[in-house]
Amino acid sequence: MFKSINIKNFRSFKELKEDRFTRINLITGRNNCGKTSFLEALLLLGSVNEIALSVAIDNFRGLKHKKPGDFKFLFHGLESVNQIEISGNMEKNVRKLSISLETKEEEYIDPTNISSTINQEENAVLVYKIEEGSTSENVKLLSEIKNNNLSYQKLPNGKKTFSEKSLYLKSSLPLNFITQLDELIRTKEEKIIIDVIQKIDKDVVDISIGEGNTVYVDVSKKHLYPINIVGDGVEKIIQYIAALSNFKNGTVLIDEIENGLHIDSVQHFWKALVELSHRNNFQIFASTHSIDIMKGLANISTEESPIAEEEFSYFNMRKLEKETKMYRYTMDELRNSLENNIEAR
Numbered sequence: 064m065f066k067s068i069n070i071k072n073f074r075s076f077k078e079l080k081e082d083r084f085t086r087i088n089l090i091t092g093r094n095n096c097g098k099t100s101f102l103e104a105l106l107l108l109g110s111v112n113e114i115a116l117s118v119a120i121d122n123f124r125g126l127k128h129k130k131p132g133d134f135k136f137l138f139h140g141l142e143s144v145n146q147i148e149i150s151g152n153m154e155k156n157v158r159k160l161s162i163s164l165e166t167k168e169e170e171y172i173d174p175t176n177i178s179s180t181i182n183q184e185e186n187a188v189l190v191y192k193i194e195e196g197s198t199s200e201n202v203k204l205l206s207e208i209k210n211n212n213l214s215y216q217k218l219p220n221g222k223k224t225f226s227e228k229s230l231y232l233k234s235s236l237p238l239n240f241i242t243q244l245d246e247l248i249r250t251k252e253e254k255i256i257i258d259v260i261q262k263i264d265k266d267v268v269d270i271s272i273g274e275g276n277t278v279y280v281d282v283s284k285k286h287l288y289p290i291n292i293v294g295d296g297v298e299k300i301i302q303y304i305a306a307l308s309n310f311k312n313g314t315v316l317i318d319e320i321e322n323g324l325h326i327d328s329v330q331h332f333w334k335a336l337v338e339l340s341h342r343n344n345f346q347i348f349a350s351t352h353s354i355d356i357m358k359g360l361a362n363i364s365t366e367e368s369p370i371a372e373e374e375f376s377y378f379n380m381r382k383l384e385k386e387t388k389m390y391r392y393t394m395d396e397l398r399n400s401l402e403n404n405i406e407a408r
Contacts, residue, residue, distance in 0.1 A: 064154055064346040065105065065314060071148040072139040073162075074100035075382070081389045082152070085376045086340060088348045089360050090389070092380035097387050098350040099124075101380065102231070102316045105348060108149045108160050109229030109314045111193045114204045114217060117162070123233060128213055131187035131206040134164050158225070159194040188218075195225055228313040230345075232306065234322030241276045244305040248272065255335070256304050260297055262331040267293075270301070296325030300332055304339065311343040321353035329359035334368075341369040358401055364394045 067082035075097040090098050103120045110116055118128060121136050128134075135143040147162035165188040186207035193200050203218040247253045253270055260267045260280065269281035278301065279287040290298045299322075307315060324332055340347055351357070357377070364375045377392040392400070399405070 065109070065151045066154070067152040068105065068108070069148070069150045070101070070104045072142070072145040073104050073137065073147045073149060074139065076100060076104070076387055077139055077385070079387045079389070081378070081391075083376065083391050084346075084348075086346055086370055086374040087337060087360070088346070088376045088378065089357065090348065090350045090378045090380055091352065091357065093382075094352075096380045096382045098380055099318055102318055102348060102350060104149050105151075105314060106229045106231045106316055107162075108151050108158060109316075111158070111160055111191065111202075111225050112228075114189070114191050114202050115215065117189055117204065118206075118215060123231075128206070130213065131208065132164075132166055134187050134189050134206060137162065138164070156196040159192075161192045163190045163192075164188070165190060193225065198225075229316055230307070230310050230313060231316045231318070232303065233318040240302045240305040241272065241278070243308050244270075244278065244301070245272055247305060247308055252308070255308065255339070256301055259300055259304065259331050259335045263297060263300075263325075263328050264293070267297075296323070296328040299323035300328060300335070303332070304335055307336075307339050307343070307345075309343075310345055312345065314346045314348065315340075317347070317349040319351065320349040321351050321356045324356075326355050329355050330362055333359045333363040337363060337368055337370055354401070357397065361394055361398045361401060365398075 064086065065084050067084065068080070070076045070079040072078075075095070079097070079101070090101065092098055106120065107116060117134070117137060121128060121133075126136060128136075132143075135141045138145060138147060143164040143166075148159070149162075150157060150159040166186070186205060189204040189206070191200075191202040191204075193202065205216045205218055207214060207216075244253075244256075247256065248271065256270060257267065260270075264282075266283045267280050268284055271279050271281065271287070273279050273287070278290045280290055280293055280297070281287055290301055303317075321329075336347060339345075349356075360375065360377065364372050372394050375394050377394070377397045378389045379392070380387060380389050
């Protein structure tokens with residue numbers, strides 16, 4: 064689990080430092096303050112074995128690479144001459160990730176003016192340097208044009224495996240949860256999902272997977288209903304909990320956690336997340352714009368919980384003139400701001 068992080072020259076961050084993370088971390092802030100970029104930095108650092116994530120996080124934003132040099136979208140101000148540095152203090156070691164870009168250009172004759180030449184990117188290499196404890200490694204991802212198509216190749220020098228892992232969940236991305244849900248049903252562990260749903264609809268008694276991977280809920284042992292007609296809130300809870308049920312010993316990153324949740328299900332959802340975090344030993348970072356999500360976290364931390372209140376943190380991210388800062392609130396401070404309508408987002 065991350066105790067601290069230091070981010071330099073990544074996305075919107077010239078530099079960002081924070082060293083007060085706990086097990087459950089909720090991040091808010093105004094639009095374009097960097098909440099998604101913060102989660103992406105944690106994803107890259109937490110999953111350094113997966114260098115292709117450096118392309119995937121652009122795809123998650125709907126940003127498609129068209130030429131080799133589009134790796135520069137990762138760099139602050141698109142200035143790829145400045146190396147990205149992301150480091151974090153984990154439970155046992157400090158992990159450091161530096162990312163640099165090497166490009167190769169070739170000259171070709173401008174067909175409209177044969178007396179002049181144009182520099183054209185032939186390929187680009189994204190270089191990862193990873194350090195953790197006494198272990199270090201360089202990994203490279205080559206991007207090049209082949210047959211008029213952009214292709215990627217991981218160069219054959221990434222052999223070490225780093226243990227920490229991250230799971231990134233975003234409302235706009237499809238959740239591949241059917242396999243996990245099937246595993247829960249086969250091992251008779253689906254009760255964790257049913258218990259949460261029953262707090263929203265007490266008549267739901269069971270859950271199953273039918274033809275074409277359609278998920279059904281059993282209502283009062285009379286009818287099976289596809290989850291997509293039961294309600295968006297129920298569907299989203301099933302997706303999230305199933306996706307997280309077998310994830311252990313890592314970091315869960317949820318962007319815009321409020322999307323797809325009904326207001327009446329928020330607190331039950333938080334309680335399920337907290338219980339799963341405790342059971343499977345994972346840390347949570349979630350971003351939101353929703354005051355209902357904030358209230359749900361503040362309320363759940365006062366109830367009976369397997370996690371002490373000191374393990375809950377709320378952060379407000381603010382983009383200042385020369386830097387971005389994160390302001391931490393305890394749960395008492397968050398509850399006080401909510402009760403007195405003080406701006407904490």
